[in-house]
Amino acid sequence: MTRIAELLPRVCTKTFDKPPSNPRTTWREKNTFLVFVRTEGGEIGVGEVWCEALSPAVLAAFVRDEMAPLFRGADIEDMERLWQIGFDRTRVSAKPGLALSVLGAVETALWDLTGKRHGRPLYRLLGACRDRVDVYASGGLYGEDNTPARLADEMAGYVRRGFRAVKMKVGGKSLAEDMARVAAVREAIGPDIRLMVDAVYMLDGSSALRMARALDRLDIWFLEAPLAPGDLTGLRRLTARSPVPIAGNEVAFGLDSYRDLIVEGGIDVVHLDVNQCGGIGEARRIAALAAAFHRPVSFHSATSAVCFAANLHVAASLANTESVEYHCVHQMLFDQVPADRYPLVDGAVVLPDAPGLGIDIDPCSLREV
Amino acid sequence: MTRIAELLPRVCTKTFDKPPSNPRTTWREKNTFLVFVRTEGGEIGVGEVWCEALSPAVLAAFVRDEMAPLFRGADIEDMERLWQIGFDRTRVSAKPGLALSVLGAVETALWDLTGKRHGRPLYRLLGACRDRVDVYASGGLYGEDNTPARLADEMAGYVRRGFRAVKMKVGGKSLAEDMARVAAVREAIGPDIRLMVDAVYMLDGSSALRMARALDRLDIWFLEAPLAPGDLTGLRRLTARSPVPIAGNEVAFGLDSYRDLIVEGGIDVVHLDVNQCGGIGEARRIAALAAAFHRPVSFHSATSAVCFAANLHVAASLANTESVEYHCVHQMLFDQVPADRYPLVDGAVVLPDAPGLGIDIDPCSLREV
Numbered sequence: 001m002t003r004i005a006e007l008l009p010r011v012c013t014k015t016f017d018k019p020p021s022n023p024r025t026t027w028r029e030k031n032t033f034l035v036f037v038r039t040e041g042g043e044i045g046v047g048e049v050w051c052e053a054l055s056p057a058v059l060a061a062f063v064r065d066e067m068a069p070l071f072r073g074a075d076i077e078d079m080e081r082l083w084q085i086g087f088d089r090t091r092v093s094a095k096p097g098l099a100l101s102v103l104g105a106v107e108t109a110l111w112d113l114t115g116k117r118h119g120r121p122l123y124r125l126l127g128a129c130r131d132r133v134d135v136y137a138s139g140g141l142y143g144e145d146n147t148p149a150r151l152a153d154e155m156a157g158y159v160r161r162g163f164r165a166v167k168m169k170v171g172g173k174s175l176a177e178d179m180a181r182v183a184a185v186r187e188a189i190g191p192d193i194r195l196m197v198d199a200v201y202m203l204d205g206s207s208a209l210r211m212a213r214a215l216d217r218l219d220i221w222f223l224e225a226p227l228a229p230g231d232l233t234g235l236r237r238l239t240a241r242s243p244v245p246i247a248g249n250e251v252a253f254g255l256d257s258y259r260d261l262i263v264e265g266g267i268d269v270v271h272l273d274v275n276q277c278g279g280i281g282e283a284r285r286i287a288a289l290a291a292a293f294h295r296p297v298s299f300h301s302a303t304s305a306v307c308f309a310a311n312l313h314v315a316a317s318l319a320n321t322e323s324v325e326y327h328c329v330h331q332m333l334f335d336q337v338p339a340d341r342y343p344l345v346d347g348a349v350v351l352p353d354a355p356g357l358g359i360d361i362d363p364c365s366l367r368e369v
Numbered sequence: 370m371t372r373i374a375e376l377l378p379r380v381c382t383k384t385f386d387k388p389p390s391n392p393r394t395t396w397r398e399k400n401t402f403l404v405f406v407r408t409e410g411g412e413i414g415v416g417e418v419w420c421e422a423l424s425p426a427v428l429a430a431f432v433r434d435e436m437a438p439l440f441r442g443a444d445i446e447d448m449e450r451l452w453q454i455g456f457d458r459t460r461v462s463a464k465p466g467l468a469l470s471v472l473g474a475v476e477t478a479l480w481d482l483t484g485k486r487h488g489r490p491l492y493r494l495l496g497a498c499r500d501r502v503d504v505y506a507s508g509g510l511y512g513e514d515n516t517p518a519r520l521a522d523e524m525a526g527y528v529r530r531g532f533r534a535v536k537m538k539v540g541g542k543s544l545a546e547d548m549a550r551v552a553a554v555r556e557a558i559g560p561d562i563r564l565m566v567d568a569v570y571m572l573d574g575s576s577a578l579r580m581a582r583a584l585d586r587l588d589i590w591f592l593e594a595p596l597a598p599g600d601l602t603g604l605r606r607l608t609a610r611s612p613v614p615i616a617g618n619e620v621a622f623g624l625d626s627y628r629d630l631i632v633e634g635g636i637d638v639v640h641l642d643v644n645q646c647g648g649i650g651e652a653r654r655i656a657a658l659a660a661a662f663h664r665p666v667s668f669h670s671a672t673s674a675v676c677f678a679a680n681l682h683v684a685a686s687l688a689n690t691e692s693v694e695y696h697c698v699h700q701m702l703f704d705q706v707p708a709d710r711y712p713l714v715d716g717a718v719v720l721p722d723a724p725g726l727g728i729d730i731d732p733c734s735l736r737e738v
Contacts, residue, residue, distance in 0.1 A: 080498035084688045118487045127650055129449035259661040281496055285657035292628040292658045319453045
């Protein structure tokens, strides 16, 4: 029995000299919120909460007041039991999103501990499906001086670095301006590179349909998050008419939401983040649901090395993984892993041999909150 | 790296002095077909193929000719990759049922090896949800001298042994005779014990509806397998009208079948067997699909201790487990596990502490085939 001694909420903040923007957000600073689990024997596991733009103090209070009492003294292997208790306590409330992202972080830390305990990389302990995972370079944000030409340079740069798929933002300018941006990128990267676009939930139904039809001639792999997260009927109408596959919704959490996105919304690519959807078990359940409806899954990752590692390991355990996002703007705590930890080979990241998530960050090196 | 040296197909045959019958089958003998996986280091893992009434020679040839070349030399942790290759090779063919049940046995053996390697019971390595699993006593078959009174005695005997749920067969006699049998059992076990009935795919739509309506007054937990396995539209019509929850189909295999049973057929209880549906990974995917549609899962087990152990461990890793079948007629190789291995406490079996599946059978003790 390996007992949990404590949950340690920690935060790391990055400030931007040149604030990047997507159509919804301009970042002057960005937080990564981590939950470390320390066992009675002093071992450390880690998971991240992706709960964009929520005060770290809110998350820390939730961890301390609502989650820590549940996990303290429990065995690290009881991860599904603990997760279910935590979920049941919060599901009849307004807080399931908060609960699922925090529960997911803690459960991820328990898997990290289990991997370290057995000296095995997490994806191999889950039953490996692959040793490398296709990734795409994610960037192409907006910015005051980000002309189509500069944007095209940026995206072509990712291709020169070895990426074979890239993703950029749309939905932040007029359709004509956005199409000029996408066309410049397609021209710069050539016809053989996958190009995805992300509208960050900015469009209404008619605008999304117009954009999907305009994008068709530019060979777009998927249009991500065209509509507001809750617009399920709009999504159904759009997926029935769009010539471009629709991906969504990385901000969703829980199996129920994904059932509705697939069965009601008709999404083509199931987009999720282990650090938001509910953790490793829930991500794998969502992927199983997607497999039952013959949909690929693509993993979001837009904060730290912990977030990336969790998504990468789950992705490597699944048959229906399409890709993992390799964010080229939001890269926090990557200085805490060895420089050669995630080698890019033929457009894929090779999974590391290190046990667990392969992350060793000292919680004392981060800000207590 | 722990390399697979060989797959060893083995069979164990039991002959009956007094052949038991369900509405489809009378057993004069019954086979248990096991696949042992031996690593280069000589470690042994085991899984069972539940492929009722198929010649062991057919299964052995399939293991040797189609599966062994795929697994030989591979690492035991690559279970999902190997499973997917095996599945992809066979899915565009008439053999996916055969392939899935055999792949499931081999993959189960790899999980057994992994559990033994790390010295952990399998359900804890999968992320434990519970340490005991509700079981039901399964019996109540037909037989020449099996009068309603004798049947009632048998079922009441299970309750005296500590079971709190029991299952019996229906569909083998006239509706009036079957109702007399079920009523005698309900009378004998009292109102507080769960009573399930299994029609073993024997009824047509109208007979099934008549039976479901007749069963209603006897407080039946579920009616299992009323219709022929492929009658999906019949199932949809029945589940829309039956006052009794419908369970099915333990003979199904693969995620696609279960998606259709749930979404099209509308089954209330998802009934599956790790040893038929495709193994531990596929059983967990099916359970995730069931969870997405808020359906409980109930595990079939009607052959050996290996079959029971595999279902028990998966059941203990899941939140939406309802029960595991504890068969009181078909009990093979239970003499190969310690007598106190599966203690019954409050109607549940307590999971064993032994590593892997908790089974140590010497393949040399069984018949080569």
